[in-house]
Structure formats: structure tokens, C-alpha cells
Amino acid sequence: MRVAHLGDSSAGRELVEGMMGAGHDVVKLEDPGDLREFQALVVGVGDARLEATVEMLESFVFDGLIVIHTCLSRGVQVLDPLEAHGVVAVAAAPFAQKRWAISALDELGETIASLIVGEMGATTVEYRDTERPGLAARVYYARMLRRLARHADLFEDEPPELLGNVDSEEIVAAFYAIEEPGLRRSYLESARRLGEVELREELELWALQEENK
Amino acid sequence: MRVAHLGDSSAGRELVEGMMGAGHDVVKLEDPGDLREFQALVVGVGDARLEATVEMLESFVFDGLIVIHTCLSRGVQVLDPLEAHGVVAVAAAPFAQKRWAISALDELGETIASLIVGEMGATTVEYRDTERPGLAARVYYARMLRRLARHADLFEDEPPELLGNVDSEEIVAAFYAIEEPGLRRSYLESARRLGEVELREELELWALQEENK
Numbered sequence A, B: 001m002r003v004a005h006l007g008d009s010s011a012g013r014e015l016v017e018g019m020m021g022a023g024h025d026v027v028k029l030e031d032p033g034d035l036r037e038f039q040a041l042v043v044g045v046g047d048a049r050l051e052a053t054v055e056m057l058e059s060f061v062f063d064g065l066i067v068i069h070t071c072l073s074r075g076v077q078v079l080d081p082l083e084a085h086g087v088v089a090v091a092a093a094p095f096a097q098k099r100w101a102i103s104a105l106d107e108l109g110e111t112i113a114s115l116i117v118g119e120m121g122a123t124t125v126e127y128r129d130t131e132r133p134g135l136a137a138r139v140y141y142a143r144m145l146r147r148l149a150r151h152a153d154l155f156e157d158e159p160p161e162l163l164g165n166v167d168s169e170e171i172v173a174a175f176y177a178i179e180e181p182g183l184r185r186s187y188l189e190s191a192r193r194l195g196e197v198e199l200r201e202e203l204e205l206w207a208l209q210e211e212n213k
Helices: A011-021 A034-038 A047-057 A079-082 A107-119 A129-154 A166-175 A181-197 A201-211 B008-022 B032-037 B047-057 B077-081 B107-120 B129-152 B169-174 B179-197 B202-210
Strands: A001-004 A025-028 A040-043 A066-067 A086-096 A098-104 A122-127 B003-005 B025-027 B040-044 B066-069 B088-096 B100-106 B121-128
Touching: A001 A011, A001 A034, A001 A107, A001 B025, A011 A025, A011 A086, A011 A166, A040 A047, A047 A079, A047 A166, A066 A107, A079 A086, A086 A107, A086 A129, A098 A107, A098 A129, A098 B107, A098 B121, A107 A122, A107 B008, A129 A166, A129 A181, A129 B003, A129 B032, A129 B129, A166 A181, A166 A201, A181 A201, A181 B040, A181 B179, B003 B032, B008 B040, B008 B088, B032 B047, B040 B047, B040 B202, B066 B077, B066 B107, B077 B088, B088 B107, B088 B129, B100 B107, B100 B129, B107 B202, B129 B179, B169 B179, B169 B202, B179 B202
Parallel strands: A001 A025, A001 A040, A040 A066, A066 A086, A098 A122, B003 B025, B003 B040, B040 B066, B066 B088, B100 B121
Antiparallel strands: A086 A098, B088 B100
């Protein structure tokens, strides 16, 4: 399959790397006008830019194109404007070791997601759109904590791949789905500390501002 | 070897369970007057009660008795009053998967510690007394974070034994060795959150009070 890759989120990169490993031909999409050359498009942009990206893509997609976004905190319905043009719409994001959270609009989308994820040696778990923001917050929180733990002690034999990447802008976007006050507080403090130890200034600053609200 | 076990710290329990697994005969010490029946004594009490326990033991120990305390945040010198009575003094505490932090007053103590820890299938790392408080703080902080991560997501396949026990009173005692402000803040917030999710009220309360100082 010829696959176009848009965006630079770590989840998007993880998907296209897995697809390349499975033998697909992945190309960075420089010009959306080139989309006709591809069978599938990976939209690897973060939560905050997903709507605008979908809007931009609307005039370029076509019937039968597979469109996969990789944002854990968002369901598949954000792709509705593209689905109206006949694309097969899927949300697929890694949320644990070799497990991908899948949301699709129909059975064809689910089947295609299972095939692609299966080729990468991973399995899918289906989530409803409404479950995804809370799932993303829990997953990012746990990843922040594990990264902090790893930074604090250099003694554990924990394999680094268990750590998981987590983009600062996704940490920020997922925060607002949390309602429990204790978890909100701990999430912010973890983000602030992760900002300090991993030199993510924008994350540290955001957490500080939220704490002082 | 006949081994007496005093105290109920989790590190102490881990040591005597390992020694029992290696075939030693471990008995809970009910009356310090019975110490003469033993070749070794495991002092499994926390940081805050270590001095008082040593003082209490002073009139019961004897030449050649092996005395091991299991408090990670304390060096071996806290056992000096017993060493004056001819005991072999050792500090031995688990700080990572199958690794024990060892401090001893002499080569005999080091050798005995290596033998006991080796029998349990673990290895020793020697630490100077002055290094132990900072080591304990980092280790407890990392354990708190991993326990919180585990609580937040139930998806990871992380083996539970990687989590590590950590007593609330040891978390409290080790905190005061931390000088870096960011780490102090994150340590307190982690303790507070761990108190919330693991229902350790005294820990939560302590963290709250420290945060408001």
C-alpha cells in the first residue's frame, strides 16, 4: 500500500514506522494535491490541530481513501467531514505495549484497522469516541510518572520501551478531560516536574499557569 | 543459622523471607532476653525508631552476634553502640530488583552480607553511610511514581514485582534528605496522591502539612 504521512506526533510516527516495518511504502505528504497517488493517509497531528487539518484535507480526499488519525484523546467522528467524501475513517492510537485503541465508523474501518495493527504484531481494543479523552488522560499520566521514575533511579532494569513517548501538547490537551480533583492536581504536578527534568519549558510553564488558576 | 526477627518494616520482612527461602530458621523475637538462642538478629524497624531500638538492644547483644538493620535511609553507624559489644554490624536494604544496598563496619560484615544476599539470588552494592539518605529518597520517590502509574492504567504488562513496597513512615523519613526544590515538591505531591489512592491517611496528611509549610 502507498501511504501518505502528515504531521509529526509521536503516535503518528509510531504508526508509520510500524507500517513501513510491515512492508508498506510510506511517504511524507508534502503537498495535499499529491494525495491521489496514495491508498492511505496517516494524519499524525495532535489534538489541538486535528479539526483544522481535517478541514484543510476536505478538498483533497476521495472515495475509498483510508484515513487514519492517531490522536488517542479524540474519537473517529472528528473525521466525519472526510467520511462524507467516501473515505474509510479510522482512529488508531497506541495506548499500551503492543495495544492500539481503535475507533471506526463502520465494520470496514474496524477490519482495516485490525489488519494494519495486526501486521505490526500488535492487537486492537475498540473504544467508543466518548471513552477516549479519559483514556488518554490516564495513559499520559501513567507515562509521565514512569518517565519521572526512570529519571529518578537509574537502578531498575525496566525496559525503556515500556516508557512510551508522550508529546507535551497531548499532555496539555488531555488534561481537560479529568474531573477528579486529586488526579488533576497530581497530573499537573507530574507535567510540571516532567517539564523540569526533560527540559520541556512550554509544558512546565503551562502546568505552572494551570496550578495558579 | 537461627535468626531472630524484630520489627515489621517491609524491608525487614523481605530480608527474613529471603533468609527463610535460603533455609535459615527465622523466629519473631518476642523477648530480647531470648537473643542468646540466636546467631543473627534482623532489626526490621523504620528510620524513626532505629536509635531507640538499638538502645534497647544494647544490654542483650553479645560478642559474635550478627546484627543486620534493613533501613535504606540509614548507614551502619547507627549500630555503633552494639558494635562496642562485639556484634558484627551490617546495614542491608533492598533498593532495586535483586539488588541490596550494603554498608558494613569491616570486611567481616561485608563478607557476611554478601553471603546472605547471595544465598537469596541477589547481589550487593556497597554504599557509604553518607550516601544512603539521598539514595533512599530517590528510590522511594521512584517507587511511589511506579505505584501511581500502575494505579492509573491497568493496561501495562509491567510485572507487579517491579513495583516494590514502600512504607509510609520511610517515605516521610527520607524526604528530609532532599535538597532540590523541584524534587521536594514532586515528592510531596506523589506522597499525597499515593496517600489518596492507597488510602494511607497518615501519609496524605503529612504531605499536606509539609506542602503548607
